Every structure is written in C-alpha cells, then in structure tokens.
Amino acid sequence: MIRIEKLHKSYPIGKESIHVLKGIDLHIKEGEFVSIMGSSGSGKSTLLNIVGLLDIHDEGNYYLNGELIKDMNEKKAAILRNKFLGFVFQSFNLISYKTALENVALPLYYKGVNRKERLEIAMEYLEKVGLKEWANHLPNELSGGQKQRVAIARALVTKPKVVLADEPTGALDSTTTDSVMDLLKDINNEGMTVFVITHEEEVAAQTKRIVRLKDGVIVSDELTKNTNSVSHV
Amino acid sequence: MKFIFDSDSWQEIYGSIRKNKVRTGITIIGVLWGIFLLVVLLGAARGMENGFKKLFGDFATNSVFVWTQSTDTPFRGFQKGRTFRLKEADIEILKREFEGEIKLLAPRNQTNNLITHDFKSGNFQVCGDYPVLDQIQKKKLIYGRFINENDMLTTSKVTVISEDMYIQLFDKGVYPIGAYVKINNINYKVVGVYEPSNTINLDGDSAYIPFSTFKRVYNTGNNIDWMVITAEEGINIEQMEKDVILTLKNLHNVHPEDKRAFGSFNLGTQIAKLTGFLTGMQFLTWFVGIATLIAGVFAIGNILLITVKERTKEIGIRRAIGATPRSIRQQIILESVFLTTIAGMLGIIFGSAVLFVIDTAFGQGPDAALVNPTVNIPIIIIAFATLVVLGTLIGLIPAHMATIVKPIEALREE
Numbered sequence: 176m177i178r179i180e181k182l183h184k185s186y187p188i189g190k191e192s193i194h195v196l197k198g199i200d201l202h203i204k205e206g207e208f209v210s211i212m213g214s215s216g217s218g219k220s221t222l223l224n225i226v227g228l229l230d231i232h233d234e235g236n237y238y239l240n241g242e243l244i245k246d247m248n249e250k251k252a253a254i255l256r257n258k259f260l261g262f263v264f265q266s267f268n269l270i271s272y273k274t275a276l277e278n279v280a281l282p283l284y285y286k287g288v289n290r291k292e293r294l295e296i297a298m299e300y301l302e303k304v305g306l307k308e309w310a311n312h313l314p315n316e317l318s319g320g321q322k323q324r325v326a327i328a329r330a331l332v333t334k335p336k337v338v339l340a341d342e343p344t345g346a347l348d349s350t351t352t353d354s355v356m357d358l359l360k361d362i363n364n365e366g367m368t369v370f371v372i373t374h375e376e377e378v379a380a381q382t383k384r385i386v387r388l389k390d391g392v393i394v395s396d397e398l399t400k401n402t403n404s405v406s407h408v
Numbered sequence: 409m410k411f412i413f414d415s416d417s418w419q420e421i422y423g424s425i426r427k428n429k430v431r432t433g434i435t436i437i438g439v440l441w442g443i444f445l446l447v448v449l450l451g452a453a454r455g456m457e458n459g460f461k462k463l464f465g466d467f468a469t470n471s472v473f474v475w476t477q478s479t480d481t482p483f484r485g486f487q488k489g490r491t492f493r494l495k496e497a498d499i500e501i502l503k504r505e506f507e508g509e510i511k512l513l514a515p516r517n518q519t520n521n522l523i524t525h526d527f528k529s530g531n532f533q534v535c536g537d538y539p540v541l542d543q544i545q546k547k548k549l550i551y552g553r554f555i556n557e558n559d560m561l562t563t564s565k566v567t568v569i570s571e572d573m574y575i576q577l578f579d580k581g582v583y584p585i586g587a588y589v590k591i592n593n594i595n596y597k598v599v600g601v602y603e604p605s606n607t608i609n610l611d612g613d614s615a616y617i618p619f620s621t622f623k624r625v626y627n628t629g630n631n632i633d634w635m636v637i638t639a640e641e642g643i644n645i646e647q648m649e650k651d652v653i654l655t656l657k658n659l660h661n662v663h664p665e666d667k668r669a670f671g672s673f674n675l676g677t678q679i680a681k682l683t684g685f686l687t688g689m690q691f692l693t694w695f696v697g698i699a700t701l702i703a704g705v706f707a708i709g710n711i712l713l714i715t716v717k718e719r720t721k722e723i724g725i726r727r728a729i730g731a732t733p734r735s736i737r738q739q740i741i742l743e744s745v746f747l748t749t750i751a752g753m754l755g756i757i758f759g760s761a762v763l764f765v766i767d768t769a770f771g772q773g774p775d776a777a778l779v780n781p782t783v784n785i786p787i788i789i790i791a792f793a794t795l796v797v798l799g800t801l802i803g804l805i806p807a808h809m810a811t812i813v814k815p816i817e818a819l820r821e822e
C-alpha cells in the first residue's frame with residue numbers, strides 16, 4: 176500500500192537547511208495498523224505529511240498503491256487524497272460553521288456525490304462513530320472526543336484505503352482516548368490501513384506495529400502482540 | 409460552468425456568507441452605493457433632459473427671433489434714438505442673400521383685440537402670420553387646419569383660434585369649424601382650433617389670421633413687427649444671426665456697431681448652453697458612478713482577500729480532504745460575482761425606487777422640473793455585465809492567493 180525507499184526531506188531555514196528525514200525505508204501493507212513514535216522534532220509529522228501528499232519529499236521514492244509519487248501537481252494530489260487517504264488531526268480541524276453532518280459530508284462534495292446521497296452516507300458514518308444524535312450540532316458544541324470522532328467519520332466517509340492520523344488522541348483524556356482508539360481498531364478490523372502518530376505508549380500498544388523514529392531515521396520497527404491475536408489480513 | 413448551477417456551490421456560498429454577515433453587508437454597501445448613484449444620477453439627468461426637451465417641445469430649436477428697437481449711435485445723418493420698422497422688402501432681400509442658409513423665415517405682426525362670438529367675448533392677441541409658422545412651431549390642431557397659401561392669396565377673413573378661446577367663446581358641444589367670430593367687429597370664419605403648446609410658447613392664446621389679411625385690415629403697410637428665422641441643417645446659427653442683423657443694419661441705415669437697434673433672441677445658442685450643461689452632468693454622473701462602483705468592487709476584492717487569509721486554515725482542511733485548487737478558486741470567484749451582482753441588483757432596485765419617488769413628487773404636471781426620470785434598460789444591462797466582469801476579475805486575486813499556499817502550510821496556520 177505504502178512503500179517508501181531512502182526518503183529524504185529537508186526544510187530550508189534562511190540560508191541553512193535542516194535535514195529532517197534522513198533516508199527512511201518503510202513498507203506498509205494493506206490492512207496494517209502502524210504507529211509511529213519518537214521524540215518531538217524527530218520528523219514524524221513530516222513523514223506523515225509526505226505520505227498524505229500534503230508535502231513533497233526531496234529524495235527517494237514513494238509509491239502509494241503502487242503508483243510512484245513524483246512531480247505531483249496540486250490537482251492530481253487533491254484527487255489522490257480524496258480517493259485513497261483520510262486524515263485525522265490532533266486539533267480535529269473541523270470547519271467551525273458547518274454542522275457535524277456537513278463536516279462529514281464535505282469530502283463527498285469534492286468527490287462529486289450529490290447532496291442527498293452525501294448526507295445519507297455521512298449520517299451512516301456518524302452513526303458508526305456513535306454521534307447520530309449530534310449530527311446537527313456545530314463543532315463548538317461538541318466535546319474533544321466527540322469532535323475527534325466526527326473527524327474520524329469524515330476521514331472514513333470516502334472509504335479511503337489509508338487513514339492517516341497525526342496524534343489523534345493528543346488532545347484527549349484517557350477515556351476518550353480509548354473510545355477513539357477502539358474506533359480506529361474497528362476500522363482496521365474492517366481492512367483499512369491505519370497509520371497513527373502518537374506519543375503515548377498505551378496508544379501505540381494498541382496498534383499492530385510500532386515504528387520508532389529518532390533524528391530522522393527509523394531506529395526500530397517491530398510487530399506488537401496484537402498482531403497474532405487479530406487475524407492477519 | 410456546471411458548478412454555477414450546482415446547488416452545492418450555493419450552499420457553500422450561503423455558509424460562508426452566513427458566517428461573515430458583517431463583512432458581507434459592508435462590501436455589498438460599497439457596490440450598492442455605486443450602482444445606486446449611477447442609476448439615480450443618470451435618471452435625474454435624463455429627467456432634466458426630458459424636461460428641457462419638453463420645454464422646447466415642438467419648437468424648431470435652431471431659431472432666431474429678430475425685432476427692432478431704437479438706435480444708440482447716430483449714423484448717415486440720423487440722430488441716435490431713432491425708431492424704425494422692419495419692412496416686407498427685408499424679407500425678400502434676406503431670403504436672397506442667405507439662400508441655402510435660411511431654411512424658414514416667418515415675418516409676423518401682432519395686436520390685441522376684442523373677439524366676440526354671439527354674446528361671449530374676450531380680449532386676445534391677434535397674429536398675422538404666414539403658413540410657414542406652422543413649420544417653425546407645429547400647431548396641434550384639434551379641429552380643422554392652419555392658415556394656408558390660398559388664404560394668403562385671397563386675403564380671406566379666416567382665423568385659427570386656440571382651444572381656450574373656443575371654450576370661452578363657444579357653447580359647449582358647438583362645432584367651431586365654419587362658425588364666425590368677430591375680431592374688432594369684423595367677421596372671420598373659424599378654420600381651425602389648436603391646442604396651445606404648454607412648452608415654449610411664442611404667442612399664448614392667439615387667434616391666427618393670414619398675414620395678408622392682417623396687413624389689409626390693420627393697415628400695417630409694409631411694416632413687420634418681428635420675424636422668426638430658422639437655419640438649414642449644419643449652419644452655424646450664431647454666425648447667421650450676426651450676419652442677418654448686419655445685413656438689416658445696412659438696409660435700415662443703422663451703424664454696424666449699434667448694439668441697441670436690433671433685438672434678437674437665439675434659441676439655438678440657449679439650447680446649446682443647456683445641452684452642454686446636460687452633457688457635463690451626464691459625464692459627471694458616469695464618472696462619479698463608475699468611480700464609486702470600482703471602489704465598491706475593489707472593496708469586495710479586498711474583503712475577500714482578507715477572508716481568504718482568515719480562512720487559510722479552512723482552505724487547507726478542504727484541500728486535505730480532496731478539494732482541488734480549481735474548485736477552491738471557482739468557489740471564491742463565484743462568491744465574488746455573487747456579492748457584486750446582489751449588491752448591483754439591490755442598487756438598481758433602490759435607485760429605481762428613488763427615481764420612482766422623484767417622478768411622483770416632481771415629475772408630474774406641465775411645469776415638472778424632471779420629466780420621466782428613467783434609466784435605459786441597456787445601461788442597466790451594461791452596468792450589470794460590468795459588475796459581473798469586475799466581480800470575476802477582482803475575485804481572481806483572492807482565488808489565486810487561496811491556492812498558492814501549500815496545503816500543509818495552510819493547515820499549520822492557526
């Protein structure tokens with residue numbers, strides 16, 4: 176699903192440039208549930224953004240669903256994002272003047288689904304994350320956990336192949352963290368590839384594979400005990 | 409183009425406008441004001457023009473009136489202060505000298521007389537006129553006809569009276585044509601009744617009789633009270649006025665520099681002054697209107713730019729979930745065009761409403777200052793099209809700004 180070979184990324188800072196990713200090799204198969212851990216500034220978000228086509232790498236190869244990502248124009252990236260990827264952010268990133276339902280339906284709008292169908296599908300996904308009753312509430316009327324569940328529903332609504340989550344539980348307490356993780360586990364059990372960044376060992380422990388980054392290189396990459404207990408896809 | 413008819417595009421615009429009520433209101437006011445000014449000022453200018461047009465009515469607007477007064481300079485042995493009369497012979501000379509320049513020339517004599525019919529009577533002006541007068545100021549005839557060549561040749565005692573005279577002198581329902589009225593105790597057959605023009609009016613309520621008849625009855629000899637001259641198309645009326653008077657001065661032994669001997673009034677120059685004023689006003693109107701409009705559209709562009717900045721994060725989110733740069737641009741441009749056109753429409757509606765009020769308040773009645781203050785539909789359409797074009801153009805800038813930021817940078821924005 177995701178294959179990364181000798182990936183490099185630097186950010187120019189004035190005349191200098193900082194080398195953030197220094198040759199990453201990573202292969203994530205369809206249906207995996209991977210977490211990335213590492214200290215702050217180790218390059219986790221940078222890696223996820225490149226995988227999510229929100230940013231571009233400098234060197235190395237990146238294949239998404241077998242397709243080499245190179246010289247992406249914005250239009251093509253937008254279409255690929257809409258088709259293959261779903262995002263969940265630490266800060267939820269819901270559109271404040273749209274209701275939960277409208278937020279969830281928005282990716283379908285860009286996919287060209289008509290309004291009626293769109294709202295039906297969105298409602299289905301809200302139900303799935305247990306927020307059907309909250310469909311017509313604005314984001315600021317929801318708790319952090321509820322917001323993140325809306326964001327997850329939005330990430331799922333286009334049936335992406337990969338869900339990318341950058342510290343999805345970073346702003347949540349332990350109970351809501353559990354409900355969000357349960358949701359991600361459910362998605363993964365349905366066969367979706369899930370890729371999360373986290374700082375919390377408990378969160379990482381609930382995934383099937385943990386990749387540890389340090390100063391832009393992968394220092395460890397191991398499967399967790401969950402791998403055996405859940406059927407391998 | 410499909411996206412314009414897509415209800416979802418409008419849903420999005422509605423959402424964004426609802427979120428920014430104040431800025432939407434303010435921007436709309438800018439454009440609204442511009443269009444409003446344009447509509448109202450153009451309408452008022454039009455109303456004024458119509459008012460002037462109505463004022464001159466059916467009167468040939470390139471006319472000069474010439475009459476005699478008294479000399480202010482001694483000349484060829486004559487004392488100053490001499491009075492003299494225009495003569496019939498002058499007419500022939502002028503016609504000959506100004507062949508191709510003078511189009512129509514109407515010598516006129518006038519007096520006041522008692523006019524009676526049965527037991528009713530009134531004091532009215534009586535004019536001795538050539539049939540050509542009808543071409544200089546078209547008479548709206550209710551009954552019958554105006555004086556003709558035949559009346560002139562036969563010096564018939566016929567008259568054309570005004571509607572008011574008809575009402576005053578005749579019993580209700582009596583048909584006037586063929587009836588006789590007494591002017592200064594002489595019987596004249598009524599051949600026409602005209603409706604006095606409520607615009608520029610030379611004669612008020614006058615009874616017209618043939619010039620030749622007037623000459624015989626009132627014994628005016630070769631004298632003429634005054635004359636009306638109209639110029640051929642393309643002739644400089646002002647120059648013609650000067651030349652005609654100079655010729656007349658020569659004929660009547662008046663010093664060429666004499667300022668008082670001849671009186672004249674040049675309708676053409678007066679109208680030219682007014683027309684110039686009107687053109688100036690219209691120019692000013694367009695200038696003010698368009699400048700305001702442009703300022704308004706720029707305000708919209710500016711506000712959209714601010715909104716785009718405010719919405720950088722939102723746009724980043726949209727792009728993360730699959731919005732193409734094109735769909736973002738379209739949305740912003742559509743919003744810009746929508747705002748400008750809505751504002752434009754409101755401006756046109758308010759402007760028209762104000763014109764309507766002006767029309768009801770000042771536009772009615774014969775003495776109206778503004779007549780029919782309206783704005784052409786084509787002008788409205790042009791203004792409207794301009795708005796759409798300007799709205800699109802100005803929307804391009806924020807639309808471009810919205811998409812040059814990389815989605816990841818947009819998302820990082822707080």
Ligand SMILES: Nc1ncnc2c1ncn2[C@@H]1O[C@H](COP(=O)(O)OP(=O)(O)OP(=O)(O)O)[C@@H](O)[C@H]1O
Pocket residue numbers: 186187188193195213214215216217218219220221222
């Ligand atoms: N747009 C950018 N411009 C310049 N430097 C950047 C940019 N984005 C990230 N960096 C730098 O790259 C390094 C890695 O950043 P990244 O966000 O990937 O870290 P992270 O592992 O996600 O950290 P955290 O756990 O704090 O989120 C940091 O040193 C950061 O300062």
Ligand SMILES: [Mg+2]
Pocket residue numbers: 219220221341
């Ligand atoms: Mg990070």
